[in-house]
Amino acid sequence: MRLRMESFIKEEQQRIVRALEELDGTRFRTDTWARSNGGGGISCVLQDGTVFEKAGVNISIVHGSLPRPAIAKMRVNHPALDPTLESLDFFAAGLSLVLHPHNPMAPTVHLNYRYFETTNSDGSPAAWWFGGGTDLTPSYLFDEDAMHFHRTIKTACDSHDPNYYPRFKSWCDKYFFLPHRGEGRGVGGIFFDDLDASTANTDKERLFAFVQSCLRSFLPSYLPIIQRRKDMPFTDKEKQWQQLRRGRYVEFNLVHDRGTSFGLSTPDARVESILMSLPLTARWQYMHEPEKGSREERLVQVLKEPVEWV
Amino acid sequence: MRLRMESFIKEEQQRIVRALEELDGTRFRTDTWARSNGGGGISCVLQDGTVFEKAGVNISIVHGSLPRPAIAKMRVNHPALDPTLESLDFFAAGLSLVLHPHNPMAPTVHLNYRYFETTNSDGSPAAWWFGGGTDLTPSYLFDEDAMHFHRTIKTACDSHDPNYYPRFKSWCDKYFFLPHRGEGRGVGGIFFDDLDASTANTDKERLFAFVQSCLRSFLPSYLPIIQRRKDMPFTDKEKQWQQLRRGRYVEFNLVHDRGTSFGLSTPDARVESILMSLPLTARWQYMHEPEKGSREERLVQVLKEPVEWV
Numbered sequence: 360m361r362l363r364m365e366s367f368i369k370e371e372q373q374r375i376v377r378a379l380e381e382l383d384g385t386r387f388r389t390d391t392w393a394r395s396n397g398g399g400g401i402s403c404v405l406q407d408g409t410v411f412e413k414a415g416v417n418i419s420i421v422h423g424s425l426p427r428p429a430i431a432k433m434r435v436n437h438p439a440l441d442p443t444l445e446s447l448d449f450f451a452a453g454l455s456l457v458l459h460p461h462n463p464m465a466p467t468v469h470l471n472y473r474y475f476e477t478t479n480s481d482g483s484p485a486a487w488w489f490g491g492g493t494d495l496t497p498s499y500l501f502d503e504d505a506m507h508f509h510r511t512i513k514t515a516c517d518s519h520d521p522n523y524y525p526r527f528k529s530w531c532d533k534y535f536f537l538p539h540r541g542e543g544r545g546v547g548g549i550f551f552d553d554l555d556a557s558t559a560n561t562d563k564e565r566l567f568a569f570v571q572s573c574l575r576s577f578l579p580s581y582l583p584i585i586q587r588r589k590d591m592p593f594t595d596k597e598k599q600w601q602q603l604r605r606g607r608y609v610e611f612n613l614v615h616d617r618g619t620s621f622g623l624s625t626p627d628a629r630v631e632s633i634l635m636s637l638p639l640t641a642r643w644q645y646m647h648e649p650e651k652g653s654r655e656e657r658l659v660q661v662l663k664e665p666v667e668w669v
Numbered sequence: 670m671r672l673r674m675e676s677f678i679k680e681e682q683q684r685i686v687r688a689l690e691e692l693d694g695t696r697f698r699t700d701t702w703a704r705s706n707g708g709g710g711i712s713c714v715l716q717d718g719t720v721f722e723k724a725g726v727n728i729s730i731v732h733g734s735l736p737r738p739a740i741a742k743m744r745v746n747h748p749a750l751d752p753t754l755e756s757l758d759f760f761a762a763g764l765s766l767v768l769h770p771h772n773p774m775a776p777t778v779h780l781n782y783r784y785f786e787t788t789n790s791d792g793s794p795a796a797w798w799f800g801g802g803t804d805l806t807p808s809y810l811f812d813e814d815a816m817h818f819h820r821t822i823k824t825a826c827d828s829h830d831p832n833y834y835p836r837f838k839s840w841c842d843k844y845f846f847l848p849h850r851g852e853g854r855g856v857g858g859i860f861f862d863d864l865d866a867s868t869a870n871t872d873k874e875r876l877f878a879f880v881q882s883c884l885r886s887f888l889p890s891y892l893p894i895i896q897r898r899k900d901m902p903f904t905d906k907e908k909q910w911q912q913l914r915r916g917r918y919v920e921f922n923l924v925h926d927r928g929t930s931f932g933l934s935t936p937d938a939r940v941e942s943i944l945m946s947l948p949l950t951a952r953w954q955y956m957h958e959p960e961k962g963s964r965e966e967r968l969v970q971v972l973k974e975p976v977e978w979v
Contacts, residue, residue, distance in 0.1 A: 388955075388956075390956070404955045404956075406954065406955055413953075413955070415955070538933075539933045539938070539940050539943075540940065602950070606947070609919060609923070609951075610923060610944075613919070613920060613923035613924050614923050614924075614930075614933065620924075623848075623849045623924065628849070630849050630850065631955060631956050633849075634920075634953060635955050637916070637953040638953065639952060639953060639954065640912070640950065640951070640952050641919075641950070641951050641952075641953075642949060642950050642951075643723075643944060643947040643948065643949060643951075644716065644949065645698075645714045645716055645723070645725070645941060645945050646698075646700070646714075646941050
């Protein structure tokens with residue numbers, strides 16, 4: 360599975376990068392990097408393009424030994440992990456992607472799919488799981504965009520298990536939530552973690568096929584949206600609202616996101632690849648309140664009460 | 670002590686706000702707020718002024734009951750706290766201040782002094798301590814500014830105990846440090862926490878006098894600096910470097926700062942007052958590297974290896 364996941368995400372990275380380069384008319388910068396402790400990755404980043412303010416498509420295939428603080432973070436979701444372990448051998452392969460467009464009418468999108476294994480001290484596999492998901496974060500809400508995004512993902516999920524979409528949609532709403540703001544990060548999508556034979560009630564082969572379908576549905580889920588929004592007219596005030604929403608994105612990623620927090624506590628991690636998810640620019644304004652009856656206010660209402668888009 | 674600390678920080682807030690209004694030529698907005706669980710505060714914020722992009726001077730006097738997650742955060746520094754407690758009554762009074770100037774030659778400054786008490790279930794005092802400090806975060810380093818800032822603080826400390834400045838200066842360097850970047854947030858100042866009769870080897874009265882001296886030394890430590898930097902010429906590139914440094918400020922506050930993290934996990938906290946420390950605008954650029962031999966590079970070198978400024 361290690362090699363198959365690795366070659367799958369490498370192909371998908373190429374395919375996605377090529378499609379986005381065609382859309383933007385700008386080439387991605389590619390950095391291949393190695394961790395001194397084992398493994399490495401390929402980061403593709405486009406900055407200040409025509410369509411995208413910042414776009415990152417990153418894969419990493421890393422293995423090594425997790426120190427105690429990282430195990431403690433992982434134990435939150437894997438209570439079976441032995442808390443007295445001083446370290447734990449692991450393998451992780453994943454693709455993650457964040458696209459922040461310039462145009463405030465065009466939504467930010469995030470995606471991440473990963474395969475994880477832990478190993479006993481004798482080298483035998485201890486546990487394995489898949490995790491990931493994708494979610495959409497508009498500054499201005501177009502219902503048809505949210506519906507198209509969710510419908511495309513739902514189709515990918517339904518071909519594997521009709522319970523997946525409802526289960527992972529509501530997991531996504533719960534996960535991408537800022538408790539201190541009482542709002543979701545965006546209009547959701549799907550999210551799942553620790554999916555193994557028992558939690559998904561299936562086998563590894565079928566789960567891999569499911570993750571493949573999810574990742575392959577990304578371009579069809581997002582390209583039609585960005586194509587219809589990237590050249591829409593907008594005002595300075597709308598740009599500023601986008602910047603405030605980007606501030607919320609930063610808050611979520613730095614305060615709550617498990618992946619970011621796990622990454623930053625992994626020794627020898629590549630910080631530039633972890634934080635490539637942050638927007639190029641963001642804004643925090645004291646006591647900003649959207650006007651009554653405005654589109655900005657409607658967005659906030661939807662973020663406070665998640666909608667069933669399909 | 671509760672009432673004396675409260676009236677002291679109220680007076681100081683007034684004094685500082687008046688001095689900054691005079692400097693900026695803009696009035697602060699004042700919000701008085703109450704927590705439903707007990708206590709409240711006064712937030713004074715100036716946004717998009719002449720000198721300051723964002724300036725917040727906040728006091729809060731709160732009491733209530735800490736829930737388990739907040740106790741867990743506090744236990745990091747108070748191992749004596751009973752981990753099985755479901756809740757803990759507390760009183761806290763403090764002043765905090767963050768000033769982000771427009772001009773990239775003018776440094777950001779932060780200050781916070783607070784008095785904390787915990788109470789047994791019968792209402793008797795369980796523990797008390799003072800905490801706080803102040804630190805300077807330049808985007809462009811002027812040695813004379815860092816020296817003036819540290820010298821002023823050292824004078825305030827030395828009149829109480831000659832060990833305070835060296836001890837709290839190095840505590841500050843350790844605390845305001847971003848491990849994932851391997852850099853300090855700025856050029857430091859002083860920081861201390863959990864200062865009580867035993868850890869400070871003195872009594873409550875003398876500690877209060879020390880905290881008063883520290884807070885009163887703020888205007889003399891910062892005003893001469895902002896006065897000589899606020900109107901300096903700068904380029905777009907220098908403004909952009911400031912924006913990148915503001916991004917680091919956000920990283921520290923959201924990922925590492927104990928006060929922010931404690932605040933965000935306190936139920937019914939006033940989020941706008943906690944996050945008023947964030948700059949109005951910030952930037953994250955993938956793989957930005959300062960040019961060899963530039964002033965930007967020198968700053969980063971100093972942030973990697975703290976300097977003894979006095």
